[in-house]
Amino acid sequence: QKSAGKSPAKSGKTAKRGSGSGSKSKASKAAKPAKGKRGGWFGRSLWFVTRWSLVLAVWGGVAGGAALLYFAHDLPDIRDQMVLERRKSVTILAADGSEIGRYGDLHTTRVTVESLPKNLINAVIAIEDRRFYWHPGIDPIGLVRAAVTNYRAGRVVQGGSTLTQQLAKN
Incomplete structure (x- = not known):
């Protein structure tokens, strides 16, 4: 039963927050920015760049994986590459x-x-490749280290190739 004309405090009932006519004051409306304006131009730009960077990274990974599979299909078996041909030398006995x-x-x-x-x-x-057991054949840390060292020296003073790369080269 509702008591007519009595406020909730006088009738013994507690009023719920937000009950009433449903209209908010002008101050509470002004405190929240509009949905489209949240964060300003910098926030929107940052979100745009982040979102498209993620999209490009995913598609770049898909394209890179497809290219790797395409080119790896025709590569010779690594076990065949381990058989070395000896260069000729003459031993006089x-x-x-x-x-x-x-x-x-x-x-x-x-x-x-x-x-x-x-x-x-x-x-x-x-000595040759201290991260040999932890990288997949190319050591990005070693390549960056060598590039920075060579840049600072102004000439090539250090290499960044791994044992795997040296085997492939020779």
């Missing part, structure tokens, strides 16, 4: 089998990775 001399551009003997001490392998990796 004496009648008793002792070596007299070697001629040619390569003076080596073939060794397998399995025959090398583990510490030697770790030392080469530590």
Whole structure:
């Protein structure tokens, strides 16, 4: 039952916030900016640039992945690339089998990775490519480091290639 003509305080009931005629005062309307004006031109510009940067990044990733799959399809098997062709050198031996001399551009003997001490392998990796186990073949940190060092020196004083890149080059 409603009590006619009585305010909620006098009737024992509590009034709910927001109840009433539904109209707001001019001060509360002026406090909130209009929906389209929120943040001003800088905020809208920042949102526009952020949104389109994300869209371009996603589509760039899709296009880059598609290009990678397209070109990787025709690449030769990496295991075939690990077989090295030896360059020719001539070894002159004496009648008793002792070596007299070697001629040619390569003076080596073939060794397998399995025959090398583990510490030697770790030392080469530590010197040549310390992030070898953590990057996918290209080390962006090493490339930036080398670029900054070379820029400061005004000439090439440092390389940023990884062991994987050196293998691919040679």
